[in-house]
Amino acid sequence: MPDTTHPNSWDARAKSSSFFGFTDLPSIEARGTVVLTHGEGPYVFDTEGRRYLDANSGLWNMIAGFDHPGLIRAAQEQYARFPGYHAFFGRMSDQTVMLSEKLAQVSPFESAKTFYTNSGSEANDTMVKMLWFLAGAEGQPERRKILTRGNAYHGVTAVTASMTGKPYNSLFGLPLPGFIHLTCPHYWREGRDGESEAEFTARLAEELEEVIAREGVDTIAGFFAEPVQGAGGVIPPSAGYFDAILPILRRHKIPVIADEVITGLGRTGEMWGCESYDFVPDAIISSKALTAGYFPMGAVILGPELADRLQRATREVEEFPHGFTASGHPVGCAIALAAIDLVETELLDRVRALTPSFEAGLARLAEHPHIGEARSRGLMGALEAVRDKETKAPWDGDLSVSERIANTCTDHGLICRPLGQAVVLCPAFIMTEAQMAEMFEKLGAALEEVFDGLT
Numbered sequence: 001m002p003d004t005t006h007p008n009s010w011d012a013r014a015k016s017s018s019f020f021g022f023t024d025l026p027s028i029e030a031r032g033t034v035v036l037t038h039g040e041g042p043y044v045f046d047t048e049g050r051r052y053l054d055a056n057s058g059l060w061n062m063i064a065g066f067d068h069p070g071l072i073r074a075a076q077e078q079y080a081r082f083p084g085y086h087a088f089f090g091r092m093s094d095q096t097v098m099l100s101e102k103l104a105q106v107s108p109f110e111s112a113k114t115f116y117t118n119s120g121s122e123a124n125d126t127m128v129k130m131l132w133f134l135a136g137a138e139g140q141p142e143r144r145k146i147l148t149r150g151n152a153y154h155g156v157t158a159v160t161a162s163m164t165g166k167p168y169n170s171l172f173g174l175p176l177p178g179f180i181h182l183t184c185p186h187y188w189r190e191g192r193d194g195e196s197e198a199e200f201t202a203r204l205a206e207e208l209e210e211v212i213a214r215e216g217v218d219t220i221a222g223f224f225a226e227p228v229q230g231a232g233g234v235i236p237p238s239a240g241y242f243d244a245i246l247p248i249l250r251r252h253k254i255p256v257i258a259d260e261v262i263t264g265l266g267r268t269g270e271m272w273g274c275e276s277y278d279f280v281p282d283a284i285i286s287s288k289a290l291t292a293g294y295f296p297m298g299a300v301i302l303g304p305e306l307a308d309r310l311q312r313a314t315r316e317v318e319e320f321p322h323g324f325t326a327s328g329h330p331v332g333c334a335i336a337l338a339a340i341d342l343v344e345t346e347l348l349d350r351v352r353a354l355t356p357s358f359e360a361g362l363a364r365l366a367e368h369p370h371i372g373e374a375r376s377r378g379l380m381g382a383l384e385a386v387r388d389k390e391t392k393a394p395w396d397g398d399l400s401v402s403e404r405i406a407n408t409c410t411d412h413g414l415i416c417r418p419l420g421q422a423v424v425l426c427p428a429f430i431m432t433e434a435q436m437a438e439m440f441e442k443l444g445a446a447l448e449e450v451f452d453g454l455t
């Protein structure tokens with residue numbers, strides 16, 4: 001436990017100086033904050049010298065660990081060469097051009113154009129503005145509605161929080177009008193009594209048809225989906241889901257945007273999550289692992305059709321009036337080039353090599369009577385805690401069961417993340433088999449401890 005007793009402790013200083021987002025306040029009031037100083041491989045160290053294995057690779061992004069020499073060198077060299085420039089008025093850094101070429105090469109598109117932001121939220125927000133800009137320019141100003149799914153996470157700006165399918169956004173009076181949430185494709189939780197997985201998938205496809213008919217196809221600007229939902233609790237879609245819905249979206253000419261902020265750059269065992277599910281979207285949103293977490297950066301990667309349409313629309317009004325001061329930052333681009341190279345040459349193979357033991361570790365913990373479901377794809381996984389395995393009844397929310405598990409893990413030197421009643425694991429791709437074993441051993445011990453205390 002961190003030192004919470006002294007008024008000048010790091011904990012006290014953090015609490016009196018900083019406003020915490022996405023943080024359970026009762027939890028840090030009782031237990032203190034964890035202030036970190038540095039990392040080694042997949043481990044991080046706090047101000048009191050305690051070491052934690054970070055089973056979440058930061059926030060899904062630190063795929064190469066916390067001290068990768070090649071990435072640090074790429075940053076240092078670029079800082080020395082050209083430490084900053086924008087991408088407005090027809091100017092951009094050479095690194096920015098090189099990264100766009102590289103993204104086109106590794107994308108599933110025959111050709112691609114990339115637009116840069118500083119975060120995943122800004123990239124999704126930018127994509128929505130691109131679709132709205134197209135609607136206006138192509139003489140269909142009413143084509144503005146955005147389709148997403150329950151439990152989706154697309155970010156925190158007013159627009160991307162509206163796309164996000166989480167109940168907490170009602171605290172902000174969101175979603176804005178025109179953001180429509182379809183059923184989350186989670187068979188285990190959303191499937192009805194006696195409904196097979198195939199029937200469930202078919203029902204979701206029917207729902208999509210109905211929503212398009214109800215809203216009017218001419219009012220819909222685009223459909224956004226994470227290939228595997230991440231912050232919703234690691235939810236791979238039900239079997240056949242994308243095969244069932246994509247033909248409907250294609251038939252109605254609704255652009256399909258893959259939000260690959262988590263799944264991009266190798267997390268699912270392919271370069272892109274859409275490749276794991278065998279589809280090519282119209283655009284890809286990338287962030288998080290794009291710079292292996294070593295620089296804030298997001299990217300909208302436009303496939304050829306959307307890129308052409310946007311080019312045409314822009315020509316008519318002279319410019320696309322949108323961009324961020326640090327869009328296409330040369331240091332971020334230099335790091336991303338090094339990160340993609342690392343994924344291509346080493347890390348994708350590591351993900352594939354580690355996936356069997358990751359799956360086995362999850363399956364072993366799923367035998368516990370209070371784990372209702374283990375789900376994963378590649379190196380993203382979750383264990384769902386339940387009070388009753390048969391009925392899938394959750395624990396009483398007041399018990400904060402997943403917070404308890406995560407807090408107990410922290411006490412044992414393992415960082416993992418509570419999400420609803422699930423615990424999320426998304427290890428760095430550089431983990432060794434021994435570190436993977438340590439992760440499951442510590443999590444298993446925490447599960448025993450917490451469930452023993454509850455029953």
Ligand SMILES: *Cc1c(COP(=O)(O)O)cnc(C)c1O
Pocket residue numbers: 118119120121122124153154155156226230231259260261262287288
């Ligand atoms: C994290 C995330 C975002 C938002 O990215 P930020 O960089 O936090 O703004 C968007 N979409 C998905 C799928 C994410 O996981």
